[in-house]
Amino acid sequence: MDTAPEIVSDEAGSFPWSVLHDRHPALIDKVRHGLPYPPMIQRALDELAEQTQDVIRPLPASAADHDLWRERAGEYLGRSWYAVPFLWSESYFYRLLLGAVGYFDGPWRGVDPFEPFKSEELRTGALARDLAALDDLDRLSVADQDAALLSASLWGNRADLGFQISTRLDQDGQGALVADQSARLWELLAGSAPGTVCVVADNAARELVPDLVLADQLLTTGRARTVVLHVKPHPYYVSDAVTADVVAALRTMSAASGRAALTGRRLWRSVVDGTLVVRAHPFSCAPWSYHRAPADLADDFASATVTVMKGDLNYRRLVGDREWPNATAFEAVTAYFPGPVAAIRTLKSDVVVGVSDEQRARLDATGERWRTSGTHALVQVRDR
Numbered sequence: 409m410d411t412a413p414e415i416v417s418d419e420a421g422s423f424p425w426s427v428l429h430d431r432h433p434a435l436i437d438k439v440r441h442g443l444p445y446p447p448m449i450q451r452a453l454d455e456l457a458e459q460t461q462d463v464i465r466p467l468p469a470s471a472a473d474h475d476l477w478r479e480r481a482g483e484y485l486g487r488s489w490y491a492v493p494f495l496w497s498e499s500y501f502y503r504l505l506l507g508a509v510g511y512f513d514g515p516w517r518g519v520d521p522f523e524p525f526k527s528e529e530l531r532t533g534a535l536a537r538d539l540a541a542l543d544d545l546d547r548l549s550v551a552d553q554d555a556a557l558l559s560a561s562l563w564g565n566r567a568d569l570g571f572q573i574s575t576r577l578d579q580d581g582q583g584a585l586v587a588d589q590s591a592r593l594w595e596l597l598a599g600s601a602p603g604t605v606c607v608v609a610d611n612a613a614r615e616l617v618p619d620l621v622l623a624d625q626l627l628t629t630g631r632a633r634t635v636v637l638h639v640k641p642h643p644y645y646v647s648d649a650v651t652a653d654v655v656a657a658l659r660t661m662s663a664a665s666g667r668a669a670l671t672g673r674r675l676w677r678s679v680v681d682g683t684l685v686v687r688a689h690p691f692s693c694a695p696w697s698y699h700r701a702p703a704d705l706a707d708d709f710a711s712a713t714v715t716v717m718k719g720d721l722n723y724r725r726l727v728g729d730r731e732w733p734n735a736t737a738f739e740a741v742t743a744y745f746p747g748p749v750a751a752i753r754t755l756k757s758d759v760v761v762g763v764s765d766e767q768r769a770r771l772d773a774t775g776e777r778w779r780t781s782g783t784h785a786l787v788q789v790r791d792r
């Protein structure tokens with residue numbers, strides 16, 4: 409199929425421009441105050457703030473992944489951050505941020521700079537209410553439980569702490585779906601022998617908890633024999649889940665009461681007995697779309713009954729971070745993907761496909777920033 413230009417950040421006032429221009433500096437500031445970083449790290453953060461408004465420079469020669477990123481950067485080195493693909497520049501920003509806080513070596517090695525924000529979210533009353541609400545599921549049919557849990561997982565995607573740096577949102581309010589193909593997902597699972605379901609997780613805490621509850625539902629109702637949960641190998645996009653966040657979520661659930669606690673303990677055992685598998689593939693933090701997924705990861709997706717892609721960034725990586733005409737078919741842009749795939753996402757960036765011209769005109773006429781404000785969501789499924 410025809411392709412579309414990659415999204416870059418060079419148009420002042422555009423969404424990608426605002427991420428580089430406003431969100432990243434604000435994030436550097438937030439990280440600086442999240443932990444008692446010493447003067448050397450404070451200076452490195454100052455340098456990062458300057459560098460990201462200048463031209464792209466290579467990693468220090470001493471960095472273990474210097475060569476890897478030199479190859480990934482190629483011709484981007486020396487160019488403005490605003491002139492290269494948005495997907496690439498964001499990913500490199502997070503790599504540099506981790507470097508600045510000493511994540512890869514020295515005494516701050518392995519200390520997640522975003523952990524204070526993720527932990528705070530795990531302690532919120534909102535999450536406690538989410539957990540208590542799980543008790544209501546007992547009164548519902550399995551189909552209604554499925555719908556409720558999918559909805560919780562979908563709207564949990566608003567719990568994205570990077571996004572919240574630049575957007576104020578009522579976290580509890582649900583918005584409108586621009587596409588809802590969830591029936592296809594349930595039919596696909598019902599029509600397949602119980603196998604593996606891949607869930608490519610997005611954010612920790614208030615998004616990961618409903619994702620885990622959904623995984624438990626698939627396992628306990630026999631629609632999945634195994635759930636493979638892909639998390640990030642290192643902190644990324646502020647609140648993206650790493651393995652430690654899975655453990656933290658399971659602990660929080662297990663320490664709650666009622667159905668939440670039972671589910672948390674059951675999931676804990678599922679990890680122990682290998683029916684819930686946590687993977688942290690290096691490609692999950694690569695600056696590329698899934699078109700470039702390496703063979704072992706593609707095999708994982710190919711062998712799954714379905715791969716559930718959570719969140720906005722995964723959507724961009726799935727369909728390609730390009731200026732697609734909105735009416736482009738989801739099936740067409742995901743035809744390359746090795747196996748059935750479902751995208752479950754609130755809209756927080758410009759990329760969206762599968763929205764007809766009439767629907768787009770109606771949405772545009774509302775005057776709302778429906779593509780980027782997290783008020784709208786979608787469930788899109790390619791079931792073959």
Ligand SMILES: O=P(O)(O)OC[C@@]1(O)O[C@H](CO)[C@@H](O)[C@@H]1O
Nearest residue numbers: 568570571719720721722756757
């Ligand atoms: O993937 P998520 O957590 O749903 O969203 C990630 C996000 O906040 O970050 C990017 C901009 O920095 C956008 O893709 C999106 O707004």
